[in-house]
Amino acid sequence: MKILKGLLVVLGVAALAVGGWYLFSTWVDVRAMMAVANANRSAEFPSPINQVYLSVAGGALGGLLLGIGLGLPRRTASGIRKEALRASAAAREAEIRGRAADEHPTQGV
Amino acid sequence: MSSIGDEDWILVTSYAPDGGQDATVERVVELSDRRLACWTPDGTGLADRFAAAPVVSVRPCSRGGKPRLDGALLEGRAAVVTAGPELVAAREATRVKYGLGAQVSGALDRAREFFGAATPEAVVLINIVG
Secondary structure, three states, rough: OOHHHHHHHHHHHHHHHHHHHHHHHHHHHHHHHHHHHOOOOOOOOOHHHHHHHHHHEEEEEEEHHHHHHHHHOOOOHHHHHHHHHHHHHHHHHHHHHHHHHHHHOOOOO | OOOOOHHEEEEEEEOOOOOOEEEEEEEEEEEEOEEEEEEEEEOOHHHHHHOOOOHHHHHHHHOOOOOOOOOOOEEEEEEEEEEOOOHHHHHHHHHHHEEEEEEEHHHHHHHHHOOOOOOOEEEEEEEEEO
16 A cells, blocks of 8 residues: 555656646647737737636646545544444443343342 | 542443433542442432442543543442431542532532422442442
8 A cells, every 4th residue: 555655646746747747838839829819810819828727726626635535534533432432331331231130129029 | 540539520320120221420539449429418319219220330421421431431339328427428528529519519408408398418329349
């Protein structure tokens, strides 16, 4: 598991680096395209680069939250401890209840 | 390691013959090793309760009766005493340990007795057996 964890971290960082590179490349291309498009039109068109930024930020944040969500344990350590203590107390109380029934003063009367 | 006699409140649960159980929150003092005492200014019904069901479990709890999960759940044999040196010792030990809280309970009980029937004081002695 330790190897897999390290591998996933390396792959995640590599994917972020590749994504960052492509985002930069897209920004450069979009700037050039918008310059050409606006040069030949009477009205200016808004650049779609902001939507690209939002898409990338949404994807990165979604990936991060999903990873954290998948990585977190389903129960906390204190929850597991409390459950164990409750189970232990219930078993102990059942023992005492059993002895109470055996030793009851009116038993057999 | 602190003993259950050092706790502020304990939950005393007795087990009725019909399978039911009766749990009450009590102040506690330790009279001697593995011998607890729960003094109360109003012992109405206690003698019947513990005569019918002397096997009890005790565990530390909050003032409201919520058991503390990390506290030990102990088994004991309870008996009710309404007079004698053990009652006096338990009452004094309770006053020393709880101070104003025990005095207020006593004063409220005296006020109740003033307007209604007498409520004999009592002490529940619990021998811890396990």
